Amino acid sequence: MRQRNKNEGTNLRRYRVVGERTGVRKSKSPRGTTRQPQWSPDCHAPSRSQWQSPAFIPCALKDDKCAKADKYAKAAKTLSNLVGIIFSVCTLLMVGVFISMANKSTIGQSLAASTNNAARRMKELFQTTDGTNNAMFTKFTKECYIVDELDEDKPSEYADFYDSGDGYEDSSSSSDDDSEDENDDDWSQGYRYPDYSIGRPDMYHLGRCRHEYHETYPPPAGFLEDIDFFFLRENWQDRDRCFLFCLTHLPKVEVTTDLLVDAVRMGLPKVTRMLLHKHGLDPLASPSMGTKFYPRSGLNAVQEAIRGGHAQVLSILTGNNHSLVIDSFGRTVRDYLNMRGSPIRPKQAQLYLDLDTRKSQRTIRQNLVRRYLGWNSTTAKPTDDRCDLEIVDTISSDIFYKDYFMTGRPLVIRNVVPEEELLTFSKARWSQTKFYNLDAKVRIGAQGKPSLTGQRYCPILRTIGELNEGRGFCPTRPGIPHFRSADIPDHDHYKELFPLYDGNPFYPTGGWRILGEMFGDNYEESDPDFYLFIGGDEAGPSFHWHRAAFNILDVGLKQWRITPPLHKGITAMHSNKAQHLLDEDTLLRCTQTPGDMVYLPDDWGHLVVNSGFTIGTATIAVKPLERLIPLEAKLRDFQSV
DSSP states (O other): OOOOOTTTTOOOOOBOTTHHHHOOBOOOOOTTSOOOOOOOTTSOOOOHHHHHOTTOOSSOTTOTHHHHHHHHHHHHHHHHHHHHHHHHHHHHHHHHHHHHHHOOOHHHHHHHHHHHHHHHHHHHTTEEEOTTTOOEEEESSSSEEEESSOOTTSOOTTOOEEEOOOOOOOOGGGTTOOSOOTTTTOEEEEEOOGGGOOSSEEEEEETTEEEEEESOOOOTTOTTTSOEEGGGSTTTHHHHHHHHHHHTTSOGGGOOHHHHHHHHHTTOHHHHHIIIIISOOOTTSOOOOBOSSSBOOSOOHHHHHHHHTOHHHHHHHHTTOTTOBOSTTOOBHHHHHTSTTOSSOHHHHHHHHOOOOTGGGOOEEOOOOOOOTTSOOOOSSOOOOEEOSEEESOOOHHHIIIIIITTTOOEEETTOSOHHHHHTTSHHHHTTOSSSSTTOEEOOBSSSSGGGGTOOOOSSOEEHHHHHTTOOOBTTBTTOOOEEEEEOOSHHHHHHHSGGGTTOTTOTTSTTHHHHHHHTTHHHHTOOOEEEEEEOTTOOOOSBOOSOEEEEEEEEEEEEEEEOGGGOEEOOSOHHHHGGGSOTTTOEEEEEOTTOEEEEOTTOEEEEEEEEEEEEEEEEOSSOGGGTSOHHHHHHHHHTO
């Protein structure tokens, strides 16, 4: 008996191949006969070999009229549907208006309300609401959108607070607590500038244009094996494309110098070129100072490009004119780039600006002063005696503003701590204290803030004596030296650390008086937090970045590895390993000695490797430095014109 074909006896609705999209049916064939597709005159029937190939495309590529016809049909259908919706809504709206005008009856009001709701729902298809300030915005992509209203006096939903430390109180009274403090992610009440954030998703703005971008993003090999370089991610150019597209939707009156400065600070070469050439903005014009949540330094776009290390953007702004005067002191682009420790390193200056600055960036060899005050001085490796930063003995607010803030350069100030203050950090004196004796247990970590890279502090507390003896290790990460990094919690701890000044670090004769010489009373009145670092040999914070910081060393030696903002990043690997992944062409080195202070500008990447046991204190600005620099120093800048 003949076996029936599985398709026989069925009444399947067949479509020709190119008709699957257009809805044209295939003709039915008698039972038992071969079903041949019907082809339109514009298409070519396939050969048997083509028909059997799984990669076969029905309509021949050499004649794409079928594809074009389908495309036009879809577009016409979509347009027809849209016109129908708009016509229906307009009709309902007009009817409701006429009825409500004729008589304010319940029917007229109901119809008007229904039409308004329909119009509102249509608008919500294209717009949504920001939960923080209720501003409407239109999304172009998932991360890119434009808001309807610009309100810089309110924080964005991503403008979180600046990290004030872990708030851990490592006193002898907490020695029985071997768990992590629940409040280790507390944040201070000092708002921070979104561009200077670290560790959380953030939102960057250019006028009314917005782009969401994660401050930390796991590198391909993970944080334990690689570094997340902020400006070197594969999706970094998405921000440039986002703002480039979004700016075309802004009216010309909104495109101001502020936008040019903000684009330069974010390192956007394409946006910078468009604002410069298409809109004719002046790169030497001063922007507004911004607001509390979106402050600006008041410097022009060329200065901001240098401060951020953006050599490519600087080339666009200046046209490689090295003699262009860019500040009121008559200094040129060449003058800025020839300063020691300039954010634009010699290789980038040569590549993008055709300017040789190697002679001005020669390394300084130091005569290292080793003072351990009874603590362990054993080091596993030789200490590097070089320093690529500017070293000064004194500083004033005028000099700081002119030579370091405006130029964006790091700085080392020698011997800011008096001899009698250094002696209070001796091992003999600390052994007699309540909170910092050798048996006091402290929480340790391989990074200053482990949660930034998804890590945790060591679950086991270590004593200061164990850190001094080189036993600051953790079973969760064996072989990696850990250290103590936390804020100074209360006045009792301050009194133990600064006994000569009754716990006041800003005492007129103390080491931190240097901040008063630079900022007057503004820094102290900003209510900053101070941090205490205690660690053994080869320990130290690994590569990271944050807002401007000041670091004083009291015991031991610290080897700094610093990179300009363009090359900033973050990692969870040990600092001794991470330093070998940094590009030598952009890296600056300097070894800090006891009594010295190291100043790091905003966004500079840095790590530390200890030589022997070290003790140091630090503070991170809770407000932008441009808000703390005395007005007199800025006025002298303008008066010098």
